Amino acid sequence: MAVIKINALDGSVVEFVDEIIGSGAMKDVYFSPCKSYVVAFYRDELDHASIERLEMITGRYRESIFQHETGDYWKSFFCWPEKIVEHDGRIGVVVPSYQAHFFFDYGSVNNDFLNIKGKEKQGKWFASANNQNRFLDDREKGDWSKYLKISLTIARAVRRLHAAGLAHSDLSYKNVLVSPVEGLATIIDVDGLVVPGKYPPDVVGTPDFIAPEVVATAHLSKTDPARCLPNISTDRHALAVLIYNYLLLRHPLRGDKVRDLDPQKDETLSMGEKALFVEHPTNADNRIKLERVKPTELPWKDTNKLPYSITGPYISKLFERAFIDGLHSPQSRPTADEWESALIKSIDLIQPCVNPECKQGWYIFDNTLSPTCPFCGTKYNGLLPVINFYSEREKGRFVSDDHRLMVYTNQSLYRWHTNRFVTPNERLQAHDKKRQGYFVFHNHAWYLVNENMPHLINATTKESYPVGSQIQITDGINLLIGNERGDRLLNIQMVDSDC
Structure with missing residues (x-):
């Protein structure tokens, strides 16, 4: 050529x-x-x-x-x-x-009848149970922890766009490439960015991701002041839908309520003026009916088995704001900043499933005495340490940071765990990326190995733990880490799932 x-x-x-x-x-x-x-x-x-x-x-x-x-x-x-x-x-x-990991290494099942080997990994292949179960090679799917990381990457990218005053306008699984094996994502088709008040959108978006107010006013002229066009608040709706899709492999608004016998009118109402969260706590009209669910969509479309609450306390609260409070009130939708923070905290709450055959591999700790993997039903048995973080706001006064860390073998402590002023984002300095310590389970006891915390003491006994020491962690122990801008307290809570 x-x-x-x-x-x-x-x-x-x-x-x-x-x-x-x-x-x-x-x-x-x-x-x-x-x-x-x-x-x-x-x-x-x-x-x-x-x-x-x-x-x-x-x-x-x-x-x-x-x-x-x-x-x-x-x-x-x-x-x-x-x-x-x-x-x-x-x-x-x-x-x-595109980077190499955003292309399929393996074809679809049945001798790659979809001819996707070597093609780019559009997010649509990974955002529904039907697509994953029917078409994808297991080696392409990744585990649940990777979808948390994919969601974090997308939230972080959208946060950066919005901070620059830009809106994507067509944020959807078409315009996001993902690599679930590595937990990576990248946003594409950036050439249609919206600059509010200066450059209007070229398109209204992709079905499934268009905000209800845009769908409801799509019949109006673009010059009509009542017409809603894509902007930062509609991006926030699309972002919430994407995250719900990737973590729960279903759509938050596509239930089985019929609004009109005309299919086109029904679609417009279902995604627009009459949109209703399929898991709305007080309005069950739009629930997903199991008798209409395909076998390839299970268990994900069974909202009783896998409700949105399995995403943990931080993400589930934002789903409620996005699809209950903010569905028809754009100003109430969570920002990309809030999604980023919730996902960071949620990733710290994941624990590995003890069932080696579990396809999802990880789940979020549900704060019970009998932690159970929601995906395969396997219970955790034994001592399970949970770290509760507190920070010094005034001399000697510690306040909860509403942040916890699940402990498992080889779980790491980083600077963003030991200092509330450090956040794992683009501003993270090289020296802040260094691991501070890690946890091991040895002879029926849990230990923290201090690698890089020179000012670590027992807050109760004042015993000092020098770098290189191994600290047995038990229920109720309080570890104090000295920092220049306020100390951080690690309160150890030991969950005994045998009781």
């Missing part, structure tokens, strides 16, 4: 192989000879506002995210257009190629 060499609008040389490797709704995509980037040309002519938007996305907005001290951190979170090109009367963008 011929290699075409052109100049981007910034003057740099761009090359692409004259062979279409993929086509979307709006663009045709070509590989560069080295395959490190692609060139995507729009099939239709762009108006002046669309070109100006692309100039801002590849220019000022890109620079604001990637060209400063935390810029490298964000490169894996987005597939962000870098340059604008023009060839044969068509405008295009230069975009980095």
Whole structure:
């Protein structure tokens, strides 16, 4: 195939192989000879506002995210257009190629009848029980802990967009690539970003992820002040739906209530004005009826067996705000910041299932004396340490941080566990990434090995635990970690699931 060499609008040389490797709704995509980037040309002519938007996305907005001290951190979170090109009367963008882990290593079941081997891992393949169970090789699916990490990555990326004053406008499993084996995700199709008040959306979104107020007013003219168009608050709805999809493999609004006998009107009402959470605690009208559920959708669509509460105290509260309080009140929806914080705390609450055959492998501690994996029903037996974090707000006065850490063999303590002013995000310094200690179970007892905490003492006895020491942890023990900006107290709660 011929290699075409052109100049981007910034003057740099761009090359692409004259062979279409993929086509979307709006663009045709070509590989560069080295395959490190692609060139995507729009099939239709762009108006002046669309070109100006692309100039801002590849220019000022890109620079604001990637060209400063935390810029490298964000490169894996987005597939962000870098340059604008023009060839044969068509405008295009230069975009980095997807990383290797975002392509299927294995085909679909039954000799890859879907022909997905080597194709990109669009999130839609992993966001429903039916798709996972019917089509995907088990080696592509990952375990439940990885979907928590995928959700965290998406929330973090959306938080960064919103902090820059941008809205994605079409956040959905079509525009997110995931790799459940590694727990990674990246947001694609960034060239349609919405700048509120400046660049309106090109599309209203993807069905299943469009906010109810957008669906309900879609029949109005775009110039009608009552028409709701995609913005940051509608992104928040789509983000909540995505997280619910990935963690529970079902849609939060697609129950079995019929609003109208006309299928199109029923769809508009179900996703718009009359949208109702399938797990609404006081209104059961839109429950999922098990008699209508396919075997390949179980157990995920059984909301009695796997209710949203299995996502733990932090995530489940945000689901309630997103799909009960905020479903028809956009101002009440959780922000991407709040999702990020809830997911970080929830990841600290996961524990491994003791059943080696459990397909999900992990679950969130339910704060009971008999922790049980909701996915396979296996109970944990034995002593289970839980760490409750308290921080010093005034001299000698410690306040609960509403943050806990589940302990299991080789569980690690990091700086964000020992100091409330440290958060595991793009601002995390290199020295803060170093592990502070880890836990082991030895001779029927639990121990904390102090690796990097020089100011660790027993808060009650004042006994000092130097770096390198092993501390037996028992119920009620309080460990105090000294910090420059306020100490942190680790209160050990020992759950005895044998009792």
